[in-house]
Amino acid sequence: MSANGHGSRSWSVGLDIGGTKVLGVLLDAGATVRHRLRVPTRPGVQGVLDTAEQVVGELCAAAGVTPQELTGVGAGVPGLVDPATGRLSYAVNLGIHERAVDLAPMLSARLGGTPVVLENDLNAAAVGAARALGLPGDLALLALGTGVAAGLLLGGQLRRGRWGAAGEIGHLPYDRTGPRCPCGQQGCLELYASGAALEAAWPSRNGIPAAADLFAAAAAGDRRAIGIRDGFADAVAAAVRTLVLTCDVEHVVLGGGVAEVGTPLRDAVVTAARRQAAGSPFLRSLGIPDRVQLAPADVPVGPVGAALCVRPAVPGRAQPVGS
């Protein structure tokens, strides 16, 4: 019997498997984070499995439990997920070039049969944000990172969409006369509202993250920084408006790397949303600025959401896959 007794049976591990790092958390029965870990991702199918197995193992060891004692492991991944089979497709960011990989069963086998749930990383983050912010479950987690996309929790249910493309708003046009996007279209929102776009306009200096540096410079009155910040906030506010005028989500939670800027980011986006609605009673009636929230700074919503996806209490969650 493990150090913490039978209670660990309802513990779970959540992983957020990204292109550069894997974030892992161990949640107890009350969904409190007991341990957390961050390790660099090894690319490719075997690399991802090795990294995931290592993180689960170290988190369990820290708590004195074995992986087999867990309720299960939830893993958020950047790619297309078939929740029924735990199959992952289009995960080039993980160095996985196979068309489709049965990642959940493979990881479950590595973990001695522990049930594994695979979920799109933004969907997992949406579940984590709803929990961390105490929101009733009608929200979009708008991730502002390398790209721009949203995880959707509609009426408490994850909305993956027919082909897992729900929330891919980064590839809606923002400026049809804009530059070419790597996706092949022109002027995609992602070219204006992503962390990568921000960093291209205001490169990182002295090791400070570009977004933090930009917002500090703008706050200090740097006119070029103010212009870049406001243009960026306009594009993010357009993303929020798109989510409201399509899904009418109650909350839009700003997440991803840029959200580490915190309140100044929210303030800039709210100001931009107000500016956009200034001439439109229709837009004003939708109360878009009031819907904008920040992902919590102290809770890693990605891995926490992934860990929650193992539990039956998450409606629309994927079925756990055993080996």
Next chain:
Amino acid sequence: MSANGHGSRSWSVGLDIGGTKVLGVLLDAGATVRHRLRVPTRPGVQGVLDTAEQVVGELCAAAGVTPQELTGVGAGVPGLVDPATGRLSYAVNLGIHERAVDLAPMLSARLGGTPVVLENDLNAAAVGAARALGLPGDLALLALGTGVAAGLLLGGQLRRGRWGAAGEIGHLPYDRTGPRCPCGQQGCLELYASGAALEAAWPSRNGIPAAADLFAAAAAGDRRAIGIRDGFADAVAAAVRTLVLTCDVEHVVLGGGVAEVGTPLRDAVVTAARRQAAGSPFLRSLGIPDRVQLAPADVPVGPVGAALCVRPAVPGRAQPVGS
């Protein structure tokens, strides 16, 4: 006992209450349209109630039943609906200027206590389209009429959104340098993809509907008509793309007045969607052209969907409200 016996107990009436006309159908237990009726809408709260009561009465009389024998009456209305109470807000198109009206209970009282369900007209049409086309229930009904908006049936459930604004894509920007929209914004999609926009560019001649005339002229080689048709189809394809990249609906059903054009409309929109995806493997992978369908020409999806909303088999339907 009525002419058709106890079977009429599971019959229902559906109404599509628009600004100019009320369309009504009487559905039998097998959801076949037994009778249909179209009468001009009298404006204002009393006018709408008078018209609705008249249509229900005449449909029932034609079938030899009384309104009290029906399972209920479903009414689709252009406005914000609270499904729990049957309250209607923002229904200026019906000449209703009151901030909110308890329309379902009022109509139920007029009908001797027959249960009444109120639903947004596009949501009702989405339910009707899913039924008429035999689709499993993941679709957007994209209405191309005076305005542009969609009714959303996601995973078999109506998606109304937090404030009933889900599917209001007509007021997303299409051309940010475009003219002012009555909503107060600039270059809204509705200014390019609506039936009203089409008619402004190609006014109706000789009593032929503008859209039919435009598509016929384009097919006959009129270069100006071809330009207007293709610009219109581009905007409609952008609306379809928006629905796919946000909700990833399996089907987008073209409805509203313009859809009476039929196959030439679908062809033009599919061609535009292919053109937009030509340079983008990402967009091509989503198979957007294959998702585009036409609302059936022979089934009035609005009132049929409203009639189906009375039945418990429609997930997410509003609760019937008795007087």
